[in-house]
Structures are given as C-alpha cells and as structure tokens.
Amino acid sequence: MPSNKSVSDAPIVQFTNCRILRDHQLQREDLWVREGKILNPEKLFFDEKGSADVQLDCKDSIIAPGFIDVQINGGFGVDFSLATDDFKSGIDLVSQKILSHGVTSFCPTLVTSPSSVYHQVLPQISVRNGGTHGAGILGVHLEGPFISKEKKGAHPEHCLRTFEAGAFQDLLATYGSLDCVQIVTLAPEMRRSSEVIRELTKRGICVSLGHSVANLSQAEEAVQHGATFITHLFNAMLPFHHRDPGIVGLLTSDRIPAGRRVFYGMISDGIHTNPAALRIAHRAHPKGLVLVTDAIAGMGLAPGRHTLGQQVVEIDGLNTYIAGTKTLSGSVATMDTCVRHFQEAIGCSVETALEAASLHPAQLLGIEHKKGTLNYDSDADFLMLNDSLYVQATYIAGEEVWRQDVSGM
Amino acid sequence: MLMQVIGFKFVLSYKFLTAIMRLVILEDYDQASEWAAKYICNRIIQFKPSQGRYFTLGLPTGSTPLGCYKKLIEYHKNGDLSFKYVKTFNMDEYVGLPRNHPESYHSYMWNNFFKHIDIDPNNAHILDGNAPDLQAECDAFEKKIEEAGGIDLFVGGIGPDGHIAFNEPGSSLSSRTRLKTLAMDTILANAKYFDGDLSKVPTMALTVGVGTVMDAREVRTYLVLVACVFSRLVGVDTGIESKETFVLQVMILITGAHKAFALYKAIEEGVNHMWTVSAFQQHPRTIFVCDEDATLELRVKTVKYFKGEH
Numbered sequence: 231m232p233s234n235k236s237v238s239d240a241p242i243v244q245f246t247n248c249r250i251l252r253d254h255q256l257q258r259e260d261l262w263v264r265e266g267k268i269l270n271p272e273k274l275f276f277d278e279k280g281s282a283d284v285q286l287d288c289k290d291s292i293i294a295p296g297f298i299d300v301q302i303n304g305g306f307g308v309d310f311s312l313a314t315d316d317f318k319s320g321i322d323l324v325s326q327k328i329l330s331h332g333v334t335s336f337c338p339t340l341v342t343s344p345s346s347v348y349h350q351v352l353p354q355i356s357v358r359n360g361g362t363h364g365a366g367i368l369g370v371h372l373e374g375p376f377i378s379k380e381k382k383g384a385h386p387e388h389c390l391r392t393f394e395a396g397a398f399q400d401l402l403a404t405y406g407s408l409d410c411v412q413i414v415t416l417a418p419e420m421r422r423s424s425e426v427i428r429e430l431t432k433r434g435i436c437v438s439l440g441h442s443v444a445n446l447s448q449a450e451e452a453v454q455h456g457a458t459f460i461t462h463l464f465n466a467m468l469p470f471h472h473r474d475p476g477i478v479g480l481l482t483s484d485r486i487p488a489g490r491r492v493f494y495g496m497i498s499d500g501i502h503t504n505p506a507a508l509r510i511a512h513r514a515h516p517k518g519l520v521l522v523t524d525a526i527a528g529m530g531l532a533p534g535r536h537t538l539g540q541q542v543v544e545i546d547g548l549n550t551y552i553a554g555t556k557t558l559s560g561s562v563a564t565m566d567t568c569v570r571h572f573q574e575a576i577g578c579s580v581e582t583a584l585e586a587a588s589l590h591p592a593q594l595l596g597i598e599h600k601k602g603t604l605n606y607d608s609d610a611d612f613l614m615l616n617d618s619l620y621v622q623a624t625y626i627a628g629e630e631v632w633r634q635d636v637s638g639m
Numbered sequence: 640m641l642m643q644v645i646g647f648k649f650v651l652s653y654k655f656l657t658a659i660m661r662l663v664i665l666e667d668y669d670q671a672s673e674w675a676a677k678y679i680c681n682r683i684i685q686f687k688p689s690q691g692r693y694f695t696l697g698l699p700t701g702s703t704p705l706g707c708y709k710k711l712i713e714y715h716k717n718g719d720l721s722f723k724y725v726k727t728f729n730m731d732e733y734v735g736l737p738r739n740h741p742e743s744y745h746s747y748m749w750n751n752f753f754k755h756i757d758i759d760p761n762n763a764h765i766l767d768g769n770a771p772d773l774q775a776e777c778d779a780f781e782k783k784i785e786e787a788g789g790i791d792l793f794v795g796g797i798g799p800d801g802h803i804a805f806n807e808p809g810s811s812l813s814s815r816t817r818l819k820t821l822a823m824d825t826i827l828a829n830a831k832y833f834d835g836d837l838s839k840v841p842t843m844a845l846t847v848g849v850g851t852v853m854d855a856r857e858v859r860t861y862l863v864l865v866a867c868v869f870s871r872l873v874g875v876d877t878g879i880e881s882k883e884t885f886v887l888q889v890m891i892l893i894t895g896a897h898k899a900f901a902l903y904k905a906i907e908e909g910v911n912h913m914w915t916v917s918a919f920q921q922h923p924r925t926i927f928v929c930d931e932d933a934t935l936e937l938r939v940k941t942v943k944y945f946k947g948e949h
Contacts, residue, residue, distance in 0.1 A: 274760075275754070275760045276745055276749070276760070276765075279761050281760060
C-alpha cells in the first residue's frame with residue numbers, strides 16, 4: 231500500500247492483535263508508533279492519508295506502558311551509594327538489566343551516606359533517555375540523610391544529619407549539587423523542614439516523607455508546603471494509631487491542598503507489607519499507590535552478603551536484613567514480581583496493577599504527558615506481557631530493547 | 640467492438656438496465672446485517688476491482704449499518720474480501736464539529752470501518768464539515784464522484800422522518816451535495832450521542848443530495864454516453880454533456896420498529912419531498928433490506944408479496 235505521509239517519512243509501525251492499556255482499561259486496539267512516540271492513526275489516515283509501513287502481530291499480548299521505578303538502590307552487585315571507580319559502568323549495568331523486569335525509566339536511589347559520597351557520586355549520574363543501552367534515568371532519589379534517628383531502619387546512624395542550622399543551605403552543602411535530583415526523602419518533624427520543603431518544591435524536586443516519627447499534623451503541614459510522596463508506606467514511620475494516624479493518615483486526610491494528590495510508595499514483595507495492610511492502603515487511596523522495588527545490590531544475584539551503602543546486608547530468598555539483625559533493608563524483588571504480587575494480594579484488575587507501576591509514578595513526577603501512558607504523542611516506552619503479567623518484551627522509544635528468550639532460559 | 644472501446648463498466652451496466660425494486664425481509668437485525676454485507680461483498684468480488692479499475696461504494700453512518708460493517712470486517716479478516724481497490728464516498732458529515740470529535744462521521748467511519756480494513760486512505764472520501772468554503776467543498780465532492788466514474792453501489796439508511804442522508808423533510812428531490820439545516824426530529828434523535836444536551840448537537844450538515852443519489856444509469860443515459868464517447872473519438876463537439884455522477888445500484892438498510900412508519904411512507908405512499916427516501920421509487924435499481932420489525936407498518940399484502948418473491 232502506498233504510504234505517502236506529509237508530516238514525516240519515518241517508518242510507521244502498527245502493533246496488531248494486542249490489548250492495550252488506555253484510559254484505565256485494556257482495549258482491543260492497535261498501537262501505532264512513529265519516531266519514538268505513540269501515533270494517532272486516525273489523524274494519520276485523514277490528515278496525512280498515511281498507513282503503516284510495518285505490521286507486527288503481537289499474538290494477543292497485553293501492551294502496557296513501561297514501568298517506572300522511583301526507588302531502587304542498586305542491583306546485580308551494583309550499589310548506587312558506593313563511590314567506586316567504575317560507578318558509571320555500574321549504573322549502566324543496572325539500567326540495562328532492569329529492562330528484563332519491564333522497567334523503562336528509573337530514579338537511582340542513594341541511601342543515607344557521608345557527604346563525600348554525594349559529592350563523588352552525584353556528578354556521575356545524568357538524566358538521560360533510555361534505549362538499547364538501558365532504561366532511562368529520570369533523576370536521582372536521595373533518601374536521607376535528613377531523617378529521624380528513631381526510624382533510620384537500615385540507614386547508618388553516624389551519617390544522619392539535621393538542617394536546623396542553615397536549612398536549605400545545609401542540605402545543598404551536604405549533597406553538593408541538586409542538578410539531577412528528582413526526589414528527596416526527609417523527615418518533616420525536623421526543625422526548619424518547611425523552609426527546606428518549600429525550596430526543594432520550588433526547584434521542581436519532589437519531596438517525600440519517610441524514615442520519620444512525624445504525627446499527622448506535621449505530615450499535613452509538610453504536604454501544604456509542597457511534599458507529595460510518602461516513602462515506602464508503613465515502613466520506617468509511626469504505625470497507624472486511631473487517635474494519631476501519623477504519616478499513614480495522609481491517605482485520607484482532608485487537609486490536602488485542592489487539586490493536589492499525595493502519592494505513596496509500596497514495596498509489594500510480600501515481606502515489607504502484610505497483604506491485609508496493602509489492601510487497607512489501596513482501598514483508602516487507590517489513585518495514590520506507587521509500586522517501588524527499593525531494590526538493593528543483591529537483587530538479581532545469589533543469596534548471601536552484599537552491601538547497602540555503609541552497611542552489610544544478608545539475603546536469604548526474598549528476605550534482606552542488616553547482617554546479624556532482623557531489620558529489613560531494601561528488597562531483592564524485581565518490579566515485575568512486585569506488580570504480579572500486588573495484583574494477587576489486592577485481587578485487583580490487571581489494569582490497576584499495571585497503572586500502579588507506570589501511570590502513578592509518572593503522575594507523581596509530573597511527567598504523565600510523555601511517560602506512563604499509551605496516549606497519543608507519549609514516548610513509546612512500553613511492554614508486551616502475557617496474561618499472568620510476565621514481561622515478554624520491552625520497548626523504549628518504539629525500539630525493542632529486550633525480548634524474552636523463547637528457549638525459556 | 641464499440642463496447643470494448645467504451646469500456647467494461649458500460650457493458651456491466653447494460654446487463655443491469657432492467658429496472659427492479661426489491662424488498663428483502665430478514666427475520667432480525669443480525670440477519671439483515673449479514674444479508675446486506677454478503678450482497679456488498681459479492682458485488683465487489685464479482686466486479687473484480689484492480690489497479691485503475693475501482694469499485695465505488697457509497698456509505699452510511701448511524702446505528703443501523705453497524706452490524707453490516709462488522710460483517711464486512713469479518714469477511715476482510717477471513718481473507719475473503721479486500722478493499723484495496725475500493726473507493727468510498729460517505730453521504731454526509733456535521734458542520735462545525737471538530738474532525739476528531741468522537742461523534743463526527745470521520746470518527747465513526749474510522750472506528751467502525753476504516754481502521755479494520757485495508758482501504759487506501761486516499762480512496763476514503765468524506766465531506767469536510769470544517770472546510771473554509773462549504774459549498775465549494777460540496778461541489779468538489781460531486782466532482783470527485785464524477786472523476787471516480789460514479790457509484791457502483793450506494794448503501795444508505797433512513798431516518799425516522801424518512802430522510803436519506805441529511806435530506807430532511809422538504810428537501811428538493813433534485814438537490815445536489817449542499818449545506819443543510821437539520822430538522823428538529825434529527826437533532827432530538829442525535830441528542831443521545833451528545834450527552835442528551837441539545838445545545839451540543841450540531842445544527843447543520845453537508846449532505847449528498849437526493850438528486851446526487853438518484854442519478855441512474857438507464858437506457859437513455861447509456862445512449863447519451865455512447866454518443867459522447869463516439870463524438871470524442873471522432874473529434875466532433877456534439878454539445879452533449881456526459882453526466883457521470885451516476886449511481887448504479889442503491890441498497891437501503893432499514894431495521895427496527897422505530898423506522899417502520901418511515902418505510903411505509905417510503906414504499907407504500909407516493910414520491911414525496913417530505914419523505915425523501917420515497918424518491919428511490921423512481922431509481923431503476925433499488926433494494927430495501929429490512930428486518931421483520933421494520934415492516935410493522937406495511938400492509939400484510941405488501942409483505943406477503945415481497946416475501947413470495949424473496
């Protein structure tokens with residue numbers, strides 16, 4: 231068929247025989263891609279009188295937007311909080327390996343570390359698009375060191391800091407640079423946190439509450455100053471109490487500024503959160519749930535000892551503890567495992583599970599106009615999955631960057 | 640030999656010069672849709688369209704033809720029917736509605752038909768209700784039909800007020816493609832597609848005229864064309880214009896009890912500009928395809944007669 235397109239000569243690919251996630255539903259529609267973006271075929275037909283150059287039969291796969299992981303500390307032996315000589319190749323390795331888990335964009339996360347680590351590591355990370363080389367980097371997530379001692383979890387106590395002396399300037403001095411920073415987790419009960427939150431929000435950085443003993447009013451105040459995320463809900467915060475729900479109470483708070491939504495990260499590896507608690511959170515505030523892996527260096531490797539910044543952790547199956555303790559420290563579950571486990575534990579629809587790992591993180595970061603959906607003109611970062619939500623192929627900018635080996639290896 | 644010079648289309652039409660009106664009654668909507676789709680499919684296949692020799696179809700919108708479109712898509716997906724050498728002309732389009740509005744006829748045709756088949760986008764013609772000069776758009780549309788050599792099969796529906804396309808009650812039976820104001824009945828019937836909000840329903844549309852569809856290939860016209868071709872061959876200007884916006888065959892789909900009264904007016908009463916579909920009583924080759932419910936207002940005698948023939 232002659233394809234004379236007036237807008238561009240770039241090849242048009244039509245993915246057929248598939249079910250695509252669009253408008254919160256799986257629809258039996260074809261997916262059209264041109265120049266790395268999702269194309270509107272009706273516009274192509276009537277305005278350009280164009281048609282597809284290539285048609286690919288997806289054999290009834292589900293096509294969903296690529297997963298976005300906003301909390302991942304490392305993997306495959308790489309620890310983002312360790313300033314090694316081959317740091318760059320480490321981050322490249324992780325970004326390439328997570329393609330097979332369905333992650334097309336991520337925020338490399340640094341746990342509480344000495345200031346020198348931030349100064350050495352941060353300049354080596356740059357925001358970049360994904361491709362065959364690996365998943366795209368949206369920016370860094372700095373989890374700590376401005377967190378509570380009582381809720382430090384696996385973070386090293388000697389590196390915790392406050393900013394009560396110089397507020398934002400202290401924070402900037404600690405990190406060195408905020409150029410590629412996308413998210414900062416801090417404890418809002420710390421003195422002068424409001425100023426810091428306002429300043430970070432002004433710079434377009436997402437502020438997340440976590441590793442904190444804040445009560446609900448302190449948390450609500452933080453939200454009013456600009457905080458929009460909760461780091462791994464339930465973990466490293468005060469437990470829900472019926473007279474002071476703490477940070478968990480943000481899920482149903484009526485003091486959230488109009489037009490704003492509070493998102494919350496959940497590690498659904500089956501260990502960090504009891505399924506009943508997962509269901510309570512989801513039922514209370516389904517649109518805010520963001521699936522994260524909180525994966526550590528041991529993810530993708532055999533069980534044993536690995537590092538997490540300044541700490542040593544021990545991995546046994548899916549359990550990861552600070553060596554010699556029962557303190558959870560990150561997880562080794564992959565993103566697609568989390569999505570499957572989430573769907574099973576909640577008993578929700580496939581669409582809901584997929585959106586928790588794609589649409590919601592995109593909305594959190596304010597990038598849903600180009601990531602996290604299959605809407606026209608969005609970046610063509612998507613996955614082909616089977617009905618059990620196992621990733622069969624990963625695409626970034628319309629190009630296949632990973633495919634399940636058919637031999638089953 | 641003269642036949643060969645003029646071309647196969649004329650030979651085909653010579654075979655169909657006998658005038659025939661058919662009323663085909665099927666039991667229900669699904670069967671009527673399937674009958675109509677099979678008829679279209681067979682006409683296209685028998686025509687054997689190819690490069691430079693396209694089959695032209697006139698197409699409707701609305702809820703009635705949805706079943707027919709689904710069946711045609713099925714035949715295409717089975718590999719039995721290709722639209723590669725088919726040209727289509729839709730009857731009408733709203734004025735002032737953005738082309739990508741979910742209720743525009745462009746959206747309807749894309750979602751219900753074009754996106755599922757292999758038609759060349761250059762061959763799918765729909766009036767542009769947002770053209771800067773609407774009458775020029777209508778004239779250009781008629782010209783496109785003419786250039787395509789006319790319409791081999793015009794498929795239409797009928798409004799509850801008996802209108803064909805948007806030729807509302809009172810439209811001239813000689814009309815051509817033009818801008819029309821919609822009747823209140825039509826606006827009310829369409830409100831359900833616009834959230835029940837009457838203020839959102841378009842009030843004007845571009846539509847092919849009754850005259851456009853009524854242009855038929857008949858013996859007289861055939862002779863005129865022979866004369867034209869001959870005169871071109873000989874190089875003499877006989878002053879005879881060949882009118883080629885002809886419609887070879889018309890098929891009107893009418894299903895459901897709410898269309899029964901309109902069908903009665905269309906075929907049991909006289910030709911009347913208040914019920915514009917009645918004009919087809921004078922088209923030499925018309926088929927009315929309906930389900931039992933649509934015949935509820937017809938005389939038992941009429942139904943029995945056509946069922947006997949069918």
